[in-house]
Amino acid sequence: MTSHTPRVFSGVQPTGNLHLGNYLGAIRQFVALQHQHECLYCVVDLHAITVWQDPKELKDAIRSVAAAFMACGLDPEKNILFNQSQVPAHAELAWIFNCVARLGWLNRMTQFKEKAGKNRENASVGLYAYPNLMAADILAYRATHVPVGEDQKQHLELSRDIAAKFNNDWNVPDFFPLPEPLILGEAARVMSLRDGSKKMSKSDPSDYSRINLTDDADTIAQKFRKARTDPAPLPETLDELKERPEAANLVGIYAALAGTSRADVLREFAGKGFAEFKPKLAEVAVDHLAPIAAEARRLAADPAEIDAVLARGADRADAIAQPILDEVYDVIGFVRSRRS
Template identity: 75%
Template sequence: MKRIFSGVQPTGNLHLGNYLGAIRNWVRLQNEYECIFCVVDMHAITVWQDPAELKKATREVTASFIAAGIDPEKHVLFNQSAVPAHAQLAWVFNCVARIGWLNRMTQFKEKAGKHRENASVGLYAYPNLMAADILSYKATHVPVGEDQKQHLELSRDIAQKFNNDFEAEVFPLPEPLIFGSATRVMSLRDGTKKMSKSAESDFSRINMTDSADTIAQKIRKAKTDPEPLPESLDGLDSRPEAANLVGIYAALRDIDRAQAIAEVGGKPFSEFKGILTEVAVEHLAPINARMRELLDDPAQIDAVLHRGMERARAISEPVIDEVYEKVGFLKP
């Protein structure tokens, strides 16, 4: 059986990069894999979150999943904190993983910056929680971006060490699913930086909740250079903003960048931005409308999460029982 686990943190609005780089790919995987999708609210609190905003963001992320095409009836969709197995298995993995492994995690260094001594223990150890997220369901595959590949490798190391320590094949070694050209959508204000929820300027990203007028305004104000679009892919190499906008156009049209250049190469940015706006609005407007409909009825979202929680617990509880037996914990 092929089973996927993947999740998104509820920290601010999801944006076009989250959608093109992750959520749209998850939608396409639903016919091939058994899928478990999670709003990872426990990961979110590794840095301070306003409690009211966290609840709101959890519902927004859930709504975006459903609006983008995730089927919560066919697959499992829930919020992480509702399923005890994540925290239970994370503690076991805290005792399996080695300090040296965590010290090699580059993302902690990036997120903690110069203030490592003030970072939470949760931020430091959260790769162990990520391993618990995946292995609580014995997932065989995990869709990841390049920035998460190192954490998946750690999950494999933890699974292998647990199996070796207790001389039992309890966990599979999950395989990465890394997608192609749409996995990195860059900032509309700086084509060398990844589009981010945490960027100060809202004009650096297109949010999943943006209206058609807002999308048009953001694309119109997106940073460009004075030259028209090149007529070959090679011409994008030294032009990060042009490369980013062409990449977004290609991803939204579901074509490769060579086809995109064949369609829009040589056009001035004033013309191309109009074309890109039309494509973006056409693609995102139905998702935006469905999100608004769902968010107007939070009880409906909560009901989806509750059903998902029950299904997630049914899968994860036998795994925890098996782990506790191997570790030597007495049954209550």
């Protein structure tokens, strides 16, 4: 049985500002993973164009995500940080997987149904086949582990199905690993500041629904001050908190940023009103996020350096992916001249 080198892959779309949910739910864990594994972190710009993007805004967003990653502590020398479109193997392997995956598999993808909505017939083929490209992103590097939230688990299962079917169809057992999920921790789900039943999102029309990683101290404080809550004071127990989604969200954010538990937060603030709790939450958030925002703005002011970081990362990524793609083409039976 083939033993694959442990390798972590994750991608983030360059659409809108990265926010507190992205940070607590993913990026902070990425920073921890870089000390334990070989990691590739990709700005997935090919995925972004499954819906229309303004070209200038897309370029700015790609650089903004890269700057935010580095500002949060991702070391581009220790990790491979790059944007997807600079490594041809992603698109090339995605076509192979378009021919491996079955229509029935894609028809079961709940995210396509949610994103396409009532305009399913007007959705792009790219949006429909998005999971095949995601599988290519992972398997182009024979990644063994993928950090995922709950909403991406179905896509990772499809990646495993595609890998298994490729291995079986061409009788190459263990050619691709079956990537395992790295389920992120308790703080992975940060909800909207305007509606505790919805995830914090870049696409929400209200900027007051989220804390952006580029927000300054005054903006952070103002957004928490205006965050939706109920009139009751904070409860004593986690069971009581379950019935109050907005309160639970703010307590969870406080706990994650302060490096403590939600139970400990309730022990400190039980019986106190939000007029007292919110300023303390804003203080913790500003202490944690203001240095990140300042560093992100500093990095973003030098787009040429960000482009150089992404180019170096793309070269390193390509050096891993291209030999794997060459093996894929040999297995399939394509005739092609070797590249020097």
